[in-house]
Amino acid sequence: MFKKILVANRGEIACRVIKTAKKLGIATVAVYSDADREALHVKMADEAVHIGPAPTNQSCIVIGKILDAVCATGAEAVHPGYGFLSENPNFAEALKADGVAFIGPPPVAIEAMGDKITSKGIAANAGVSIVPGHMGLIEDADEAVRIAGSVGYPVMIKASAGGGGRGMRIAWNDAEAREGFQSSKNEAKACFGDDRIFIERFVTQPRHIEIQVLGDQHGNLVYLGERECSIQRRNQKVIEEAPSPFLDTATRKAMGEKAGFMRKTRIAASCRRSDVFRVTGRRSRARVTTARSCATTPASSRAAKSRCITTR
Amino acid sequence: MRNDTGVFEGGEISMYYDPMIAKLCTWAPNRLAAIDAMSQALDDFEVDGIGHNLPFLSAVMDHPRFREGRLTTAFIAEEFPDGFVGVTPSEADARKLAAVAALMNLRSEQRAVQISGGMDNHRRKVGADWVVTLGDFRFRLTVGGQAEGATVAFVGGPSVSVVSDWLPGRVHASFVIDGEPAGIKMEATGTGMRLRWRGMDVVAHVRTPCVAELALLMSVKLPPDTSNMLLCPMPGVITSIAVNVGDQVEAGQALATVEAMKMENVLRAERRATVKRIAAQAGLSLAVDELIIEFE
Numbered sequence: 172m173f174k175k176i177l178v179a180n181r182g183e184i185a186c187r188v189i190k191t192a193k194k195l196g197i198a199t200v201a202v203y204s205d206a207d208r209e210a211l212h213v214k215m216a217d218e219a220v221h222i223g224p225a226p227t228n229q230s231c232i233v234i235g236k237i238l239d240a241v242c243a244t245g246a247e248a249v250h251p252g253y254g255f256l257s258e259n260p261n262f263a264e265a266l267k268a269d270g271v272a273f274i275g276p277p278p279v280a281i282e283a284m285g286d287k288i289t290s291k292g293i294a295a296n297a298g299v300s301i302v303p304g305h306m307g308l309i310e311d312a313d314e315a316v317r318i319a320g321s322v323g324y325p326v327m328i329k330a331s332a333g334g335g336g337r338g339m340r341i342a343w344n345d346a347e348a349r350e351g352f353q354s355s356k357n358e359a360k361a362c363f364g365d366d367r368i369f370i371e372r373f374v375t376q377p378r379h380i381e382i383q384v385l386g387d388q389h390g391n392l393v394y395l396g397e398r399e400c401s402i403q404r405r406n407q408k409v410i411e412e413a414p415s416p417f418l419d420t421a422t423r424k425a426m427g428e429k430a431g432f433m434r435k436t437r438i439a440a441s442c443r444r445s446d447v448f449r450v451t452g453r454r455s456r457a458r459v460t461t462a463r464s465c466a467t468t469p470a471s472s473r474a475a476k477s478r479c480i481t482t483r
Numbered sequence: 484m485r486n487d488t489g490v491f492e493g494g495e496i497s498m499y500y501d502p503m504i505a506k507l508c509t510w511a512p513n514r515l516a517a518i519d520a521m522s523q524a525l526d527d528f529e530v531d532g533i534g535h536n537l538p539f540l541s542a543v544m545d546h547p548r549f550r551e552g553r554l555t556t557a558f559i560a561e562e563f564p565d566g567f568v569g570v571t572p573s574e575a576d577a578r579k580l581a582a583v584a585a586l587m588n589l590r591s592e593q594r595a596v597q598i599s600g601g602m603d604n605h606r607r608k609v610g611a612d613w614v615v616t617l618g619d620f621r622f623r624l625t626v627g628g629q630a631e632g633a634t635v636a637f638v639g640g641p642s643v644s645v646v647s648d649w650l651p652g653r654v655h656a657s658f659v660i661d662g663e664p665a666g667i668k669m670e671a672t673g674t675g676m677r678l679r680w681r682g683m684d685v686v687a688h689v690r691t692p693c694v695a696e697l698a699l700l701m702s703v704k705l706p707p708d709t710s711n712m713l714l715c716p717m718p719g720v721i722t723s724i725a726v727n728v729g730d731q732v733e734a735g736q737a738l739a740t741v742e743a744m745k746m747e748n749v750l751r752a753e754r755r756a757t758v759k760r761i762a763a764q765a766g767l768s769l770a771v772d773e774l775i776i777e778f779e
Contacts, residue, residue: 182489183506206497211489225499254501337745350737354747362745376555401554402543405746409536409559410543416514416552 173197173247176274178216179237180252185212188250200244202237204230218244231255234262241271248272258285288331288369299429302327304371315352316345318370325373328352330359330366337362339406341373379403380415382430394427484509484524496533502744504530514552518544526666526680529655534771539567542682570682572618577685579660580678581615581622582635582643583667584687586658587676588613589628591651614695617687621695632659711759713750713776715769719743723765726776730758739763739775750775 175198178185189199189212201216206225213219220240223230230236232255241249249266251257251274263278275281284290288308294301305318308331319326319342328351330338338359340351352368360366383395399415400408418426488505490496496504509524511517522544525537543549548562555561572580592609615622623638632646649656649669658665668679675686690698715721719741726738732752739750756778763775 181500183487183503184489186489187487204499206495206499209495211491211494225497227499350749354749358745358747361742376557378554379556399554401556402549402558403556404559405744410540412514412517417554 173272175200175217175244175246176248176250177202177220177237177241177244177246178212178250178252179231179256180250180254181207181210181212181231184252186215188252189215192250200240200246202231202240220244227255232259234259234265237262238265238269241266241269246271248274250274260285286331287329287333288367297429302371302374305369307369309352309368309370312349312352315368315370316348319348320345322370322372324348325375326370327373328355328368328370330355330363331369332363332365332367333359337406377401378415378417379408380418380426382427384430392431394431397423397426484520486528504535515550518550522681523664523666526668527655527657529668538569538679538682538684540682542567542570545570545681569684572620572683572685574620576681576683577617577620578622578637578640578643579665580667580680580683580685580687581617581620581624581637582633582645582660583647583658583665584615584617584676584678584689585613585624585626585635586633586645586647587649587651587669588689589626589633590649593628594651610691612692613689614692615687615689616695616698617685623692711756711778712774713738713778715741715763715771715773715775716748716750717741717743718770719748719768721763721765721767721769721775722747724761724763724776726758726761728758728761732756732758741769 172195176192177200178188178192179202180188181203185201189201192199199216199218201212201219202222203210203213203219204221204223204225204227207213208221220243222236222240223233234256237249237256240246249271251262256262257275258281260278260282263273263275263281266273267278276284282289283293288306291301291306304322304326309315309318315328319328325341325343326348328340328342328348333339333355338355340347340355342348342351348370355368356366359368379400381398381400383398384392385395386392396413397415397418398411398413399417400411402408402410414423485508486505487508490504496502507521507524507528509517509520511520522541525541525544528537530537546562548554548558589609596607596609611625611627613624613626615624622640625636625638627634627636631648632644634642634644636642643661645658645660647656647658649658654670655666655668658667665680670677672686675688677684677686688698720743722740722742724739726732726736732738732755734752734754736752737749738752741748741750758776759779760777761775762777763769763773769775
C-alpha cells in the first residue's frame, strides 16, 4: 500500500479521494491554484502545494507543475480524479518515467481508448457489437455529406479525440451534416487540439449505460455492475442510477463480460505496476459502445436488489 | 443519503472551474423508494445566491416517464422541449400549499398580536376566515389553529390538516400535510410568501376576505416585451455573428454562435424577422439574458 498519494484534482472528487485515503491510512497531498487557496480539498489534505494561477491551462492541467508537486512532497502515486489530466496519456507516461504510480490505466490503454476510432477497432476485434459507421477519418464537409448519405441518416458526427459530450453533432440531412462537420471540427480543435472527425449511424432512442471495470497487473478483472446515465443535458449527465431499470440479468452479464473482455485484451500485455488501478474515464468508451448496441434488446425480467439515484 | 461536495459554508465557488457543486445520492430497497427518497432530499436541500437545478431535478423525480424507467438520452429534450420554467401546481398541490401558507400566516399573526405595550382588553383578535391566492388559484378557507398545526377547511372543498414546527423567520421546515411529509422552503416576498416544493415555485398571498376583495382591483404589472430580441441564453463568449443590420432572417437561420463551457451553441431565429440592431460583437463575453440582436 502507498504511504502518500497526490490528488491532481479539485472540488468534489478531490474531497472524495482524500476521504477514502484517510480511511485507508494513506497520507494525501492536494494541489491548488490561486482560486482554490481556501478550498475544502486543500483544508482536508495533509499537505497542499500551490501550482499557479486560476485558469486551468496555467495550473491544473500543466503536467510539469503536478510533477514538481509530486517531487517536492515525495508522493508515491497520483490519483487524477476525473477530467483535467485523468485521460491524458502524456501525463501517465511522464509519471511512469519518474517512477511514480498513476492510479488509473496504463498510458497505452489511455491512448488507445481515448481515441474513438482506435477504440472502436479494438471493440470490434474483441467481439463487442459496435454502432455501424465510417471507421476512417473525414477530410472535408463534402466528404462528410457523402459518407453520411451512405451510412444513412440520422448520423452522429463525432470528434475522434472527443469526450464529455464535446465535439458531437447529430445530423438528419445533408445541410446539417455539412454544418455539424464544421462545428464538431471547430469544437474538437478548441477543446482537444485534435480535429479528426468520423461519422457513425445515430442510434435512435439510445440509452447511456456504463459498466465499471476494475483490474490489476496480474490480469484479474472484475466488472462492478452498470450505471444508467441517460438523463443528460447538452451531453452532460444530470442524473445517474444503478442498477439500470432497463437491463435484465442476461443482458447485464453479457455487457459486463464484453466490457471486461475488451479491457483485458487491451491491458493484459501493458500493465506492469503492482497497484490496483481503476479504469476511470476510459471505461466510458467501452461502455458507451456496448451499451448503445444493447439498446435494442427488449427488457424482460428485473432482478434488482438495491437502487441508487444520484443527481448532479 | 449521501452528499459529495467540495464546497462549504462561506466557501467561494470560482468561475474558473466546472459548475458542478454537489452530487446527491440516495439509496433504497427498490427504485421508486429511492426516487421518493431523492425527492425528499431535494426538498430539504437548499442552495442560495446562485442559479441551480434543484427544482428541475425535483420535477424529473416526479415525472411519470422517469418513474416508469422509460429513459433515453433524449429524455430532457423530449419532455422539456421549451426548457424548464418550474412545475405548475395541480389543484391538489395548490390546496396543500395554500393550507401551509394559512398555517404560516396564522403563526405570524398570532405572534404579531403579542406585541408589548398594547391594552390587554383591546388586543386584536386573529380571525379564522382567510382568502389564499396562489398562482391562478384562489381559495376561501377557515383556519382552526391547534398546538402543533392547523386544520384548514376550504369553502366548498375538503379539509386539510397541517402539522409543523415552523416559526416566523425560518426559511425551511418539515410539514406533515394530511399525514404526508413535505419539506418546504419559504421566504417573505412583498406582502406574500414564496413557497418552493417539488419543483414548484409559487407566491402565496393570505388575506382577510375584505383585503382580498380590494386586492382584486389592483392592476397587474406586465414584464417588458423581449420577443423582438435575441438574448444570450447562458454566460459565454460570442464567437461569431452571422447576420448584418437590415438582413431579413428566416425561421431556423443561424444568427450567432456562443461558446460556453467549451461547447459551441448556434443561436437560431425562431421566426422570420428583420435585424434592427446588433448589440454584441464577436469576442465579447456576455452574461445570461444580455442583448445580442434586436429585431424590428
